[in-house]
Amino acid sequence: MPLALCATSHSPLLGRNDPPAEVRREVEAALARAGGFARDFDPELVVVFGPDHYNGFLYEVMPPFCVGAAATSVGDYGLPAGPLPVDRDAAHRLAREALASGVDVAVSEDMRVDHGFVQTLLFLFGSVEELPPVVPVFVNCVAEPLGPAVRARLLGEAAGRAFGGPERRVLVVGSGGLSHDPPVPRLAEAPPEVAERLTRRREVGPGERAEREARTAAAAAAFAAGSTDYRELNPEFDALVLDALASGDLAAIDSRPNEWFVREGGHSAHEVRTWIAAYAALSTQGAYEVVESYYRPVKEWFAGFAVTTAVSRGHKDGARR
Numbered sequence: 001m002p003l004a005l006c007a008t009s010h011s012p013l014l015g016r017n018d019p020p021a022e023v024r025r026e027v028e029a030a031l032a033r034a035g036g037f038a039r040d041f042d043p044e045l046v047v048v049f050g051p052d053h054y055n056g057f058l059y060e061v062m063p064p065f066c067v068g069a070a071a072t073s074v075g076d077y078g079l080p081a082g083p084l085p086v087d088r089d090a091a092h093r094l095a096r097e098a099l100a101s102g103v104d105v106a107v108s109e110d111m112r113v114d115h116g117f118v119q120t121l122l123f124l125f126g127s128v129e130e131l132p133p134v135v136p137v138f139v140n141c142v143a144e145p146l147g148p149a150v151r152a153r154l155l156g157e158a159a160g161r162a163f164g165g166p167e168r169r170v171l172v173v174g175s176g177g178l179s180h181d182p183p184v185p186r187l188a189e190a191p192p193e194v195a196e197r198l199t200r201r202r203e204v205g206p207g208e209r210a211e212r213e214a215r216t217a218a219a220a221a222a223f224a225a226g227s228t229d230y231r232e233l234n235p236e237f238d239a240l241v242l243d244a245l246a247s248g249d250l251a252a253i254d255s256r257p258n259e260w261f262v263r264e265g266g267h268s269a270h271e272v273r274t275w276i277a278a279y280a281a282l283s284t285q286g287a288y289e290v291v292e293s294y295y296r297p298v299k300e301w302f303a304g305f306a307v308t309t310a311v312s313r314g315h316k317d318g319a320r321r
């Protein structure tokens with residue numbers, strides 16, 4: 001039972017702009033079950049594929065992928081700031097495997113990560129203090145130009161080869177998606193001051209951060225109230241993605257052109273690359289089965305919100321140690 005998988009959407013608007021209480025309770029229950037699955041599996045290592053939202057990676061240098069050999073949470077949206085417990089040797093092992101197989105990952109000895117990593121890790125493990133050793137793997141999902149989605153599969157397969165095997169229990173995690181298009185700025189349309197902000201790394205003060213986050217929450221409230229300024233969530237796209245991942249037919253999604261993701265799911269639908277990578281890692285161990293799959297579109301959170309867990313076929317019960 002060497003690999004298991006959790007893949008969840010994230011939304012930093014959870015707790016800031018909530019849907020009716022029963023919807024929040026239902027999503028939190030699905031997240032709690034995924035957390036129970038992760039803790040029962042008791043991983044010795046967590047490899048988490050996550051995006052960034054111009055908090056850690058800027059156009060100064062924008063790699064398609066980056067393996068964090070050390071990482072610090074920036075503490076956006078009220079999440080805890082500070083270092084994450086990264087397994088540096090494991091990070092280098094993954095980078096070597098990826099590079100040897102033709103996936104040109106960058107390596108960072110000082111990676112900054114935002115809610116795209118930290119919120120999902122806390123969904124699963126509760127607090128930074130309770131985290132097992134992690135390897136954070138940045139997947140660029142917002143900063144155009146993007147490579148083809150299939151590269152995320154190749155990256156995930158490299159992770160599967162690096163960590164598959166009986167020696168240790170490794171949980172692979174995907175964080176992001178599914179259909180959604182929150183107001184994340186895009187360089188091509190950015191006025192000069194925003195382009196500057198997307199390009200150069202600098203400390204963001206608490207006032208500026210709070211203002212930005214309040215703007216996103218207000219946009220989500222307007223979206224939920226019926227504003228047509230934002231792209232609708234697309235449950236059909238989300239179902240197609242979830243079905244393809246569950247069936248193991250990753251090509252059904254990762255062979256699609258980038259424009260398809262944007263047209264069907266919105267700009268941030270590219271975050272499903274993190275799920276593709278996680279499922280691809282699991283696929284290196286043979287056929288797999290989804291243990292649980294939860295889905296609900298939540299406009300208040302700007303998210304087609306899904307939570308899935310999976311194990312290699314025949315290991316459903318073995319997921320509990």
Ligand SMILES: O=C(O)/C=C/c1cccc(O)c1O
Nearest residue numbers: 010011012053182216301302
């Ligand atoms: O504020 C941001 O940068 C992004 C917010 C957000 C909102 C909803 C879903 C997501 O995946 C997000 O990253």
Ligand SMILES: [Fe+2]
Nearest residue numbers: 051116176271
């Ligand atoms: Fe996101």
